[in-house]
Structures are given as C-alpha cells and as structure tokens.
Amino acid sequence: MINGVGLFHTIELPWKNNEHQVSYIPEGRYELVKRYSPKFKWHLWLQNVPNRDLILIHPYNDAMREAKGCIAPVTTITGEGKGDKSRVVFEKLKAFVFPVLERGEKVFLVVMQKEND
Numbered sequence: 352m353i354n355g356v357g358l359f360h361t362i363e364l365p366w367k368n369n370e371h372q373v374s375y376i377p378e379g380r381y382e383l384v385k386r387y388s389p390k391f392k393w394h395l396w397l398q399n400v401p402n403r404d405l406i407l408i409h410p411y412n413d414a415m416r417e418a419k420g421c422i423a424p425v426t427t428i429t430g431e432g433k434g435d436k437s438r439v440v441f442e443k444l445k446a447f448v449f450p451v452l453e454r455g456e457k458v459f460l461v462v463m464q465k466e467n468d
Contacts, residue, residue, distance in 0.1 A: 359424045359440045362414045362432050369402055372419040376400050376462060383408070383458045385449060393445065397422075397460060408444070408460075410437035422460075 367374035376397070386396040386407070395408040403420065411417035412425065414432035424441050425434025448458050 359426060359444070360428050360434060362411075362418075362423050362425055362428065362434045362437075364414050364418050364420060364432065371403060374420065375422075376403060376406055376420065378462050378464055381406075381460050381462065383448065383452070383460055385452050393449070394441075395445075395448065408441075410441040412437050 363375035364373060365375065369377055377400075379401070381397040381400060383395045384398060385393060387393050391407065391409045397406040397408070400406045407421040409421060409423065411421075411423040412434055414423070417423075418432075423434065423437045424444050426436040426440050428434050451458055
C-alpha cells in the first residue's frame with residue numbers, strides 16, 4: 352500500500368525462522384533507501400532488518416528460483432511465491448518512491464503477516 356492504497360502485491364520466500372537467504376523477513380517497519388548495484392541497477396534496500404543484511408526490493412517473478420530473502424513487487428499473484436509483471440510494477444514503484452527519497456524524506460515499508468498464514 353502507498354498512503355493506504357493497495358497498488359501491487361509482493362512475493363517472497365516462505366517463512367523459515369528468518370534464516371538468511373531462505374526465509375522472508377520478520378514483521379516490522381523498515382526504512383527504505385535507494386541503492387545501486389551492477390546486478391540490480393537502482394533498487395530499494397530495507398534498513399535494520401533483524402539478523403539479516405542486504406534485504407532488497409527488486410524485480411523477480413518466482414521467489415523459489417530467484418529470491419534470496421528479498422522482496423519483489425508484482426501485479427498479480429499467480430501461485431505460491433509467484434507473480435507476474437514484476438519489472439513493470441517495480442518501475443512504477445521507483446517512480447513514486449525515488450523522488451520522495453531524493454527530497455530527503457523518509458519512506459518506510461511495513462511488513463505484516465497475512466491473516467491466513
């Protein structure tokens with residue numbers, strides 16, 4: 352959600368006790384910062400995730416094949432840990448969030464467990 356409005360879904364790995372590179376991250380409120388890497392180009396980085404490092408938001412469509420604990424925005428959920436059009440929605444997310452960060456404002460991601468988990 353952005354300002355209380357749901358604009359996309361996210362996919363991640365299943366919960367495995369917050370284990371490095373095989374589990375989704377714990378519930379919490381995490382500050383986002385801009386980050387660049389040769390592999391993912393410009394993306395978002397979650398700060399201060401307990402017992403984890405380099406938790407990123409970047410595009411992928413299949414968590415089991417492509418994720419190592421990171422989060423991907425997708426337009427629709429197509430299966431367990433799967434979605435579609437991640438790159439499209441990620442570009443929209445960057446277009447919304449990056450200008451806010453560049454103005455020196457803070458942006459946070461709130462991670463909550465789904466009610467049926």
